[in-house]
Amino acid sequence: xxxKSKGSSGPKKKGKLSKAERLRLLKEEEEQRxxxxxxxxxxxxxxxxxxxxxxxLEREERERLEAKWDxxxxxxxxxxxxxLHEINTFISLWREAQNEDIQSVLCKSNLVAxxxxxxxxxxxDTPSYELPENKVMQYKETILELQTLLWNKHNEGTxxxxxxxxxxVDIDTGNMQTVIKDKKVTLYIWANLNKNPRFKGYEFLGxxxxxxxxxxxxxNIAIRILHTCFDHLSPQSSTFSLEVxxxxxxxxxxxxxxxxxxxxxxxxxxxxxxxxxxxxxxDEDIQSNRKSTMSFSPSLKExxxxxxxxxxxxxxxMITMHPEELSDSSHLLFQQHEQEEVIDNDVVDLRQFxxxxxVYYFDLLKLPPQRKHLKEWSILQLLEGGLQTFxxxxxxxxxxxxxxxxxxxxxxVSFKLSKDVMFFEEPQxxxxxxxxxxxxxxxISNKIYSVEDNKISFKxxxxxxxxxxxxxxxxxxxxxxELRPEGLNGAIFSISSAFTDVQFEIKDDQxxxxxxxxxxxEVLPHIKQKWMRPITLKTALxxxxxxxxxxxxxxxxxxxxxxxxxxEKAAYEQMALLSPCYHFCxxxxxxxxxxxxxxxxxxxxxxxxxxDTWPLYMLSDCRAQRLKITESSETFSDNLSEFSAxxxxxxxxxxxxxxxxxxxxxxxxxxxxxCVYQLLTSTKVLTYS
Numbered sequence: 178x179x180x181k182s183k184g185s186s187g188p189k190k191k192g193k194l195s196k197a198e199r200l201r202l203l204k205e206e207e208e209q210r211x212x213x214x215x216x217x218x219x220x221x222x223x224x225x226x227x228x229x230x231x232x233x234l235e236r237e238e239r240e241r242l243e244a245k246w247d248x249x250x251x252x253x254x255x256x257x258x259x260x261l262h263e264i265n266t267f268i269s270l271w272r273e274a275q276n277e278d279i280q281s282v283l284c285k286s287n288l289v290a291x292x293x294x295x296x297x298x299x300x301x302d303t304p305s306y307e308l309p310e311n312k313v314m315q316y317k318e319t320i321l322e323l324q325t326l327l328w329n330k331h332n333e334g335t336x337x338x339x340x341x342x343x344x345x346v347d348i349d350t351g352n353m354q355t356v357i358k359d360k361k362v363t364l365y366i367w368a369n370l371n372k373n374p375r376f377k378g379y380e381f382l383g384x385x386x387x388x389x390x391x392x393x394x395x396x397n398i399a400i401r402i403l404h405t406c407f408d409h410l411s412p413q414s415s416t417f418s419l420e421v422x423x424x425x426x427x428x429x430x431x432x433x434x435x436x437x438x439x440x441x442x443x444x445x446x447x448x449x450x451x452x453x454x455x456x457x458x459x460d461e462d463i464q465s466n467r468k469s470t471m472s473f474s475p476s477l478k479e480x481x482x483x484x485x486x487x488x489x490x491x492x493x494x495m496i497t498m499h500p501e502e503l504s505d506s507s508h509l510l511f512q513q514h515e516q517e518e519v520i521d522n523d524v525v526d527l528r529q530f531x532x533x534x535x536v537y538y539f540d541l542l543k544l545p546p547q548r549k550h551l552k553e554w555s556i557l558q559l560l561e562g563g564l565q566t567f568x569x570x571x572x573x574x575x576x577x578x579x580x581x582x583x584x585x586x587x588x589x590v591s592f593k594l595s596k597d598v599m600f601f602e603e604p605q606x607x608x609x610x611x612x613x614x615x616x617x618x619x620x621i622s623n624k625i626y627s628v629e630d631n632k633i634s635f636k637x638x639x640x641x642x643x644x645x646x647x648x649x650x651x652x653x654x655x656x657x658x659e660l661r662p663e664g665l666n667g668a669i670f671s672i673s674s675a676f677t678d679v680q681f682e683i684k685d686d687q688x689x690x691x692x693x694x695x696x697x698x699e700v701l702p703h704i705k706q707k708w709m710r711p712i713t714l715k716t717a718l719x720x721x722x723x724x725x726x727x728x729x730x731x732x733x734x735x736x737x738x739x740x741x742x743x744x745e746k747a748a749y750e751q752m753a754l755l756s757p758c759y760h761f762c763x764x765x766x767x768x769x770x771x772x773x774x775x776x777x778x779x780x781x782x783x784x785x786x787x788x789d790t791w792p793l794y795m796l797s798d799c800r801a802q803r804l805k806i807t808e809s810s811e812t813f814s815d816n817l818s819e820f821s822a823x824x825x826x827x828x829x830x831x832x833x834x835x836x837x838x839x840x841x842x843x844x845x846x847x848x849x850x851x852c853v854y855q856l857l858t859s860t861k862v863l864t865y866s
Contacts, residue, residue, distance in 0.1 A: 282334035388589030591634035608641035686848035
């Protein structure tokens with residue numbers, strides 16, 4: 178056997194890794210493992226959140242279908258206002274009915290008011306993607322037809338009553354006065370049969386009264402005051418809706434996009450290279466006389482409407498214009514809209530003020546001819562045109578006006594405020610302008626408001642339709658809020674403001690006003706302790722002057738830090754999911770945290786803890802975390818709490834630091850969760866506190 182030479186050696190062994198290298202590799206592997214674990218956890222949380230959102234949308238769709246079925250199965254003899262042939266038949270039959278007395282008219286007007294309210298609720302509650310544009314137009318046209326029919330029937334019923342004024346004359350006053358009350362309408366009628374020159378005025382049952390100047394006391398007139406609990410005039414105002422302003426802004430954006438695109442297309446490569454901006458091939462005389470006109474091709478219109486840049490072909494189909502001319506045209510296009518946006522000082526902005534207490538239609542009418550009895554005959558003169566108004570101030574000749582010989586004193590009005598409405602400040606009186614379709618405060622003077630008597634009086638230049646207004650945002654911003662569980666599928670939601678404290682109780686799919694505390698006593702007994710759906714309770718409270726439900730543009734009238742809409746919406750969804758087991762409360766750091774973050778206090782409700790410190794959680798558009806600071810800290814910091822991590826949602830961040838409440842949350846009814854969510858989104862406590 179041959180021996181290996183001493184110089185030969187075997188294969189070399191690989192060098193061993195150093196300790197530092199091994200630690201580095203182990204650390205990288207651990208970080209990779211933790212990263213993958215965190216990504217898997219976040220992905221799982223995201224999938225769970227998407228499932229919950231999908232389930233919520235399905236529940237809402239199911240509820241709307243059930244509501245449609247309930248309406249279909251309703252057998253009370255009333256027409257379905259969404260079915261065109263049913264509502265048209267109802268309108269035609271009532272329009273053809275003649276010589277109806279005022280009592281039957283007022284009775285049927287309640288049904289018409291309910292039908293209008295049902296259509297308005299559908300327009301408000303149904304998502305835009307479920308309600309086609311043709312249906313929206315149909316509902317709005319039906320509402321307008323019903324309102325017109327209702328007004329005509331009120332006039333016919335009033336005329337029918339006034340023709341019998343001499344039969345219903347009051348022996349003590351020598352005039353006819355009567356009050357007819359129904360569920361939603363009250364009619365006050367006074368007919369001047371005596372024509373006493375010393376007549377000053379009259380008061381109906383201590384509720385509402387008027388004062389007439391001498392010229393009217395001697396005239397053949399009647400006074401009609403129609404008080405309706407509903408308001409069909411305000412929706413006609415230009416300041417009522419936010420949609421018009423949105424459309425104007427979208428159109429402006431489209432034209433600005435068109436200007437920019439055309440400006441770029443008009444610059445040829447030669448222009449860009451030489452720095453020349455405009456080249457004119459016409460002489461100055463032709464340019465000065467040229468009209469600023471342009472025509473749009475269908476493809477150009479489509480591009481502008483969709484908000485994308487037009488193609489070269491589309492732009493080329495336009496008549497060539499200078500940028501200055503295009504700018505002038507756009508200014509002319511929006512000049513009318515901008516003028517409409519400027520609100521007159523006397524016009525009431527319905528985005529800032531809300532009409533309360535119903536509408537008072539104060540009409541000065543010509544007294545129709547009365548029935549005369551001649552032996553066995555009863556003679557009644559019939560006039561064409563139906564009920565007619567009496568003009569005041571009366572028409573005079575220019576000579577008399579210049580000499581100042583005739584003066585027309587104002588008409589006085591006084592009435593008690595409704596007990597079903599809360600006024601936190603002195604109400605504002607406004608009259609309806611039928612030409613401008615707005616509420617105005619001019620031509621109203623000598624206003625006196627008595628808090629003790631709950632009464633208001635004022636004078637008007639003529640007879641107007643009027644109502645009372647109050648600042649819609651008087652209870653905003655809120656001072657504090659709190660949401661806590663209350664038994665199975667129950668919760669208590671409280672909000673405090675500068676003027677009042679309000680508490681809502683939530684049970685299953687309904688909620689109610691537990692109490693409304695102001696100046697040491699409770700009010701609104703007609704709403705308290707009555708179970709309603711959230712949107713119904715919202716409407717009832719706003720109608721009563723208690724508004725804790727800010728609209729989309731309320732931040733223009735309230736000094737707040739407006740939160741990111743997506744962050745706020747996500748917070749309400751997760752608060753609703755956690756509401757069966759967790760207690761939520763406002764935090765002073767919410768305002769300081771900025772518009773992209775939401776900060777609130779959260780703790781488990783049913784666990785006993787010696788430590789009363791509330792944990793703080795912050796939610797942004799991409800993550801949620803528990804904060805290191807507390808409510809009593811001196812400065813704000815977004816540092817993470819010890820032994821905590823970032824999470825994809827508030828739902829998972831809260832559950833990571835508390836006991837397992839998954840089963841309790843799963844056993845809660847979905848309608849209760851949805852009811853809590855609706856109240857939170859309606860009150861917007863995270864933005865307006």
